[in-house]
Amino acid sequence: MKKILFLTGDFTEDYETMVPFQMLQMVGYEVHAVCPNKKKGDSIKTAIHDFEGDQTYSEKPGHNFVLNYSFDDITLSDYKGFVIAGGRAPEYLRLNEKVIEIVKYFFSNDIPVAAICHGIQILTAANVVKGRKLTAYPAVGPEVTLAGGEFQDIPVDAAYVDSNLVTAPAWPAHPNFIREFLKIMGAHIEI
Numbered sequence: 110m111k112k113i114l115f116l117t118g119d120f121t122e123d124y125e126t127m128v129p130f131q132m133l134q135m136v137g138y139e140v141h142a143v144c145p146n147k148k149k150g151d152s153i154k155t156a157i158h159d160f161e162g163d164q165t166y167s168e169k170p171g172h173n174f175v176l177n178y179s180f181d182d183i184t185l186s187d188y189k190g191f192v193i194a195g196g197r198a199p200e201y202l203r204l205n206e207k208v209i210e211i212v213k214y215f216f217s218n219d220i221p222v223a224a225i226c227h228g229i230q231i232l233t234a235a236n237v238v239k240g241r242k243l244t245a246y247p248a249v250g251p252e253v254t255l256a257g258g259e260f261q262d263i264p265v266d267a268a269y270v271d272s273n274l275v276t277a278p279a280w281p282a283h284p285n286f287i288r289e290f291l292k293i294m295g296a297h298i299e300i
Contacts (some may be wrong), residue, residue, distance in 0.1 A: 111294070114183065115142045116208065116231070122196030123155035123171030123223025124280040125225050129192055130174075132287050136296060138190075141178035144198075145205045156196055158226075159280070160265070165248065166279075168197075176260040183211070190294050191215045195246065195279070203234035212237060213259035216273075223275040223290040225282070229253060242268045243276040 113133055117126045133140045144153055155171030167215055179214075180198070191211070195281040202208050212235035215222050229245035230252060232238050239257030244267075253260040261269045261276075268285040272292060277286040291298065 118198030121198035193228035
């Protein structure tokens with residue numbers, strides 16, 4: 110069974126953690142949900158970001174999501190893919206040196222990576238987007254440009270693929286985001 114590393118953290122977006130985690134398990138991957146300074150069985154608090162006609166998303170309390178793997182037990186060579194959840198967690202997760210090393214490992218080894226919404230902040234902090242085309246929540250667009258990436262302004266329910274990288278603006282893109290990630294993972298699903 111192929112393993113996927115799934116990075117999340119406190120006040121990550123609820124849907125951007127719960128939905129990809131469950132969808133990837135549903136199709137047969139072993140998904141290790143981790144957060145720095147936390148171990149298997151610890152939980153993170155999530156936040157629900159909704160689009161209600163304001164100038165930006167609203168934020169409400171989400172769920173407590175239980176991590177199923179310990180961050181300190183990660184062996185990078187075990188993983189065939191890497192997913193980064195969005196929300197507020199990436200703004201502090203990108204300050205963790207080991208998180209940056211993990212991102213660089215996946216990019217330097219051309220292993221599939223999927224990042225959604227503000228998760229792209231971790232990619233820009235790791236300096237891996239230079240010369241890449243990608244998307245993010247629109248407020249993260251300037252960071253993509255400053256980091257040397259080419260920001261793609263696409264609909265909120267779309268995903269963008271550049272080689273081994275799949276990105277999306279926000280959770281409404283989950284069907285396309287996960288479908289494209291599964292494609293670059295080499296998954297074949299017949300209906």
